[in-house]
Amino acid sequence: MSVLLKEFQEGILTLTLNRPEAINALTTEMLKELGKVLAREAPAPEVRVVVLRGAGRGFCSGQDLREFEGQRISYKAHLRNYQSVVEGMASLEKPVMAAIHGAAAGAGLSLALACDLRVAAADAILTTGFSKIGLIPDAGMNYHLPRMVGYAKAFELEALSPRLGAEEALSLGLVNRVVPTEAFPAEVAKLAAELAQGPSKTYGLIKRALRRSASATLAEMLEYEALLQEVAGRTEDHQEGVQAFYEKRPARYRGR
Numbered sequence: 001m002s003v004l005l006k007e008f009q010e011g012i013l014t015l016t017l018n019r020p021e022a023i024n025a026l027t028t029e030m031l032k033e034l035g036k037v038l039a040r041e042a043p044a045p046e047v048r049v050v051v052l053r054g055a056g057r058g059f060c061s062g063q064d065l066r067e068f069e070g071q072r073i074s075y076k077a078h079l080r081n082y083q084s085v086v087e088g089m090a091s092l093e094k095p096v097m098a099a100i101h102g103a104a105a106g107a108g109l110s111l112a113l114a115c116d117l118r119v120a121a122a123d124a125i126l127t128t129g130f131s132k133i134g135l136i137p138d139a140g141m142n143y144h145l146p147r148m149v150g151y152a153k154a155f156e157l158e159a160l161s162p163r164l165g166a167e168e169a170l171s172l173g174l175v176n177r178v179v180p181t182e183a184f185p186a187e188v189a190k191l192a193a194e195l196a197q198g199p200s201k202t203y204g205l206i207k208r209a210l211r212r213s214a215s216a217t218l219a220e221m222l223e224y225e226a227l228l229q230e231v232a233g234r235t236e237d238h239q240e241g242v243q244a245f246y247e248k249r250p251a252r253y254r255g256r
């Protein structure tokens with residue numbers, strides 16, 4: 001059985017981390033596969049949204065601690081394993097959504113934070129976890145977390161590694177919504193379908209703009225927004241959106 005399952009249906013590419021016996025702990029093979037799919041399959045125009053989830057009873061327990069047991073952490077191998085995945089998600093010009101149930105720990109949480117949206121089941125437990133084993137957070141956590149919760153909270157979450165329940169994660173803005181565990185698969189499917197039927201090019205441009213804002217001045221953003229708006233204005237979906245408004249009907253976006 002593959003360590004990464006792929007399913008494509010109606011514009012939604014669902015990627016399932018599949019090592020349930022270890023709460024989907026990340027191995028080199030799994031990260032390589034995930035990086036490859038993000039680079040080669042996810043950019044296809046028929047893919048309108050990517051959903052990342054875990055098999056079994058949790059989302060992901062982070063790096064598989066048994067894989068490198070007794071070995072020193074290698075800077076090169078580490079970068080190779082995580083860079084293509086985290087950058088792949090950030091640069092993909094379409095929404096990437098994490099569907100979190102059960103535990104999201106260590107680099108598992110880093111991957112969830114690198115997504116554009118997070119939906120959590122009521123049973124979700126989020127923890128940075130790294131400091132509990134004497135490591136610093138990685139896989140982009142030091143980039144994403146302080147931008148979501150501010151320096152002081154990020155320091156607390158990284159240094160003390162508390163286990164956050166879904167509601168607490170929601171109140172901190174770490175997840176976008178919490179849904180009852182029984183309704184979780186249906187709610188994830190519903191949100192994914194909504195995104196898959198949206199103006200995909202526009203979503204990609206929104207993502208570009210928000211990502212750029214992390215390191216830009218207001219003047220630079222005004223210029224960048226104007227540039228991206230020109231691109232958005234040339235999409236078929238923009239024309240359709242305006243037409244639908246005039247005709248007082250729901251827009252039928254085609255992601256073009």
Ligand SMILES: CC(C)(COP(=O)(O)OP(=O)(O)OC[C@H]1O[C@@H](n2cnc3c(N)ncnc32)[C@H](O)[C@@H]1OP(=O)(O)O)[C@@H](O)C(=O)NCCC(=O)NCCSC(=O)/C=C1/CC=CC=CO1
Nearest residue numbers: 021022023025061062063064065066073103105106107129
């Ligand atoms: C909070 C947990 C994720 C879930 O707790 P719980 O539901 O009680 O489940 P457990 O009984 O603890 O686990 C079930 C089985 O899964 C195995 N397992 C869990 N996590 C890992 C893991 N990360 N690697 C390997 N195996 C794992 C666990 O041993 C159980 O198996 P057995 O029944 O056979 O014993 C909790 O499991 C937990 O806290 N896990 C560890 C979290 C963690 O420390 N993650 C790694 C952080 S470091 C990281 O992510 C990144 C790097 C990057 C670079 C280099 C080196 C390391 O880390």
